[in-house]
Amino acid sequence: MRVAIVAESFLPNVNGVTNSxxxxxxxxxxxxxxAMVIAPGARDGQEEISDYLGFPIRRVPTVKVPLIDSLPVGVPTSVVDSExxxxxxxxxxxxxxxxxGAAGAxxxxxxxxxxxxxxxTDVAGFATKYQLSALAFGVWEWLRTxxxxxQMTLAPSSLTIAELERHNIKNVRHWGRGVDAVRFHPSKRSEALREMWDPSKSKRIVGFVGRLAAEKGVHRLAALNDRDDIQLVIVGDGPERPLLEAQLPTAKFMGALGGEELAQAYASLDVFVHAGEFETFCQAIQEAQASGVPTIGPNAGGPVDLIDEGVNGYLLEVDTFIEDLPAAVDAIDSPEFGLRARASIENKTWEALCRQLMGYYEEVLESTRRVPLTILGQRPELPRWAARALGARVA
Incomplete structure (x- = not known):
C-alpha cells in the first residue's frame, strides 16, 4: 500500500500529532x-530532517499563529498537490x-x-482559550467541510466522537493512541531523582509532563503551592514557562526531557496531574499510567476515557478544578492506585492500534472501489469565506 500523510505538525516539533x-x-x-509525508518546515533555529526510515518528508513554509506558539501552521502551497x-x-x-490538511483534503x-x-486537535477550544475571535468564527463550519x-474521520475518544457528530461530521470512527509499555514502566522509578526533587524524602511528588502552553492549564497546579507535604515537578518547555515559574514558585522545572530521562521522570512521580480541558486524547495521562502513576485530569475530552474514577485516579470538573485538586491528591492514598493505573494500559500498544488503522484504510479502499470516480472526485461545497481563503487551490 502507498500512503501519503499530510501532517499539520511534524518533526522537529514534538507533540501528540507528531508522535502518532x-x-x-x-x-x-x-x-x-x-509512504511519504507532507509537513510544515522547521522554524528558525530548528534542525529539519528530509526523511524518516527512508520515507521522504516534503516541506512547506511555516508561519506562527499569534499567541499560539505551540501550534505551528504550514502554508498550503502548490507543493501539496504536486507531491x-x-x-x-x-x-x-x-x-x-x-x-x-485542508489543502490535502x-x-x-x-x-x-x-x-x-x-x-x-481541539482547534475550536484553542480559539476560545486564546480569545481569537477571527479564528473562532466559522471553525466548526471549516472543520465540517x-x-x-x-471518506472517514477517526477520533480518539467517545466525547470527541459525540462532539464531531453534534457538528454534523459524518462517518466518525474510534481510533485511540497506543503507548510504549516497555519504555514507560514502573521499574524506571529513580530514588536518586526523587531525592534531588525532595532532599527531605518526606514529600509526595506531584507533577505534570507536557508543553507549557496556556491550553494545558498548568497554572491550576498552583492550588498545591502552599502544601508543605507536596513537591511540584514540571517537565516540559514552552511559551508559558516564565509565567508558570512565577505562578508556581516552589515547583521544580525540569525543562523538556526525552528517552530514559522522560521515562524516569514519569515513574518517579507519586501523582500525575493534567489540568487542560482541550485534550482530544491526552497521551501524557496514558504514559503516566504505563509508568504506574495514578492520574488526575479534567472531566472533559480524552481523559474521560482514560481515567476510571476512584480506580486509577480522579476526574475533576473544569470549573472547580483548582478548588478540588488538593482533596483529589489526598484521596490517592494507597499503592493500589498505581497498580491499577499500570493495569489499565496493558492492551493499548501501538502495534494493535496501527493494525486497527490499517483495517480502516482497507475499509475505505474497499468502499471507494464501489463508488464511481466521478462521485469521489466531486469537490465539497465550501463556505464563501473558506473559498476565498483557498481560492487559488479550489477555483
Missing amino acids: VLRVLEHLHAEGHD LREFQPDIIHLASPFVL FSARQLRIPAVALYQ IHNAC
Missing part, C-alpha cells in the same frame, strides 16, 4: 508499505487537518484518491 505520525510510519515500514500527484498514493492520511478530491482524516470531504 511517527508510530504510523514505523508500522508502515515494518510491514513493507510505502501527491507525483507519489500517486492509494490513500491519503490527514493528521489533524486544519490548514495544510481538497487535493485528494481533485485527484480522486480516498482520504482518512484524524481529528487530534474538511472532514466531510474525506
Whole structure:
C-alpha cells in the first residue's frame, strides 16, 4: 500500500500529532508499505530532517499563529498537490487537518484518491482559550467541510466522537493512541531523582509532563503551592514557562526531557496531574499510567476515557478544578492506585492500534472501489469565506 500523510505538525516539533505520525510510519515500514509525508518546515533555529526510515518528508513554509506558539501552521502551497500527484498514493492520511490538511483534503478530491482524516486537535477550544475571535468564527463550519470531504474521520475518544457528530461530521470512527509499555514502566522509578526533587524524602511528588502552553492549564497546579507535604515537578518547555515559574514558585522545572530521562521522570512521580480541558486524547495521562502513576485530569475530552474514577485516579470538573485538586491528591492514598493505573494500559500498544488503522484504510479502499470516480472526485461545497481563503487551490 502507498500512503501519503499530510501532517499539520511534524518533526522537529514534538507533540501528540507528531508522535502518532511517527508510530504510523514505523508500522508502515515494518510491514513493507510505502509512504511519504507532507509537513510544515522547521522554524528558525530548528534542525529539519528530509526523511524518516527512508520515507521522504516534503516541506512547506511555516508561519506562527499569534499567541499560539505551540501550534505551528504550514502554508498550503502548490507543493501539496504536486507531491501527491507525483507519489500517486492509494490513500491519503490527514493528521489533524486544519490548514495544510485542508489543502490535502481538497487535493485528494481533485485527484480522486480516498482520504482518512484524524481529528487530534481541539482547534475550536484553542480559539476560545486564546480569545481569537477571527479564528473562532466559522471553525466548526471549516472543520465540517474538511472532514466531510474525506471518506472517514477517526477520533480518539467517545466525547470527541459525540462532539464531531453534534457538528454534523459524518462517518466518525474510534481510533485511540497506543503507548510504549516497555519504555514507560514502573521499574524506571529513580530514588536518586526523587531525592534531588525532595532532599527531605518526606514529600509526595506531584507533577505534570507536557508543553507549557496556556491550553494545558498548568497554572491550576498552583492550588498545591502552599502544601508543605507536596513537591511540584514540571517537565516540559514552552511559551508559558516564565509565567508558570512565577505562578508556581516552589515547583521544580525540569525543562523538556526525552528517552530514559522522560521515562524516569514519569515513574518517579507519586501523582500525575493534567489540568487542560482541550485534550482530544491526552497521551501524557496514558504514559503516566504505563509508568504506574495514578492520574488526575479534567472531566472533559480524552481523559474521560482514560481515567476510571476512584480506580486509577480522579476526574475533576473544569470549573472547580483548582478548588478540588488538593482533596483529589489526598484521596490517592494507597499503592493500589498505581497498580491499577499500570493495569489499565496493558492492551493499548501501538502495534494493535496501527493494525486497527490499517483495517480502516482497507475499509475505505474497499468502499471507494464501489463508488464511481466521478462521485469521489466531486469537490465539497465550501463556505464563501473558506473559498476565498483557498481560492487559488479550489477555483
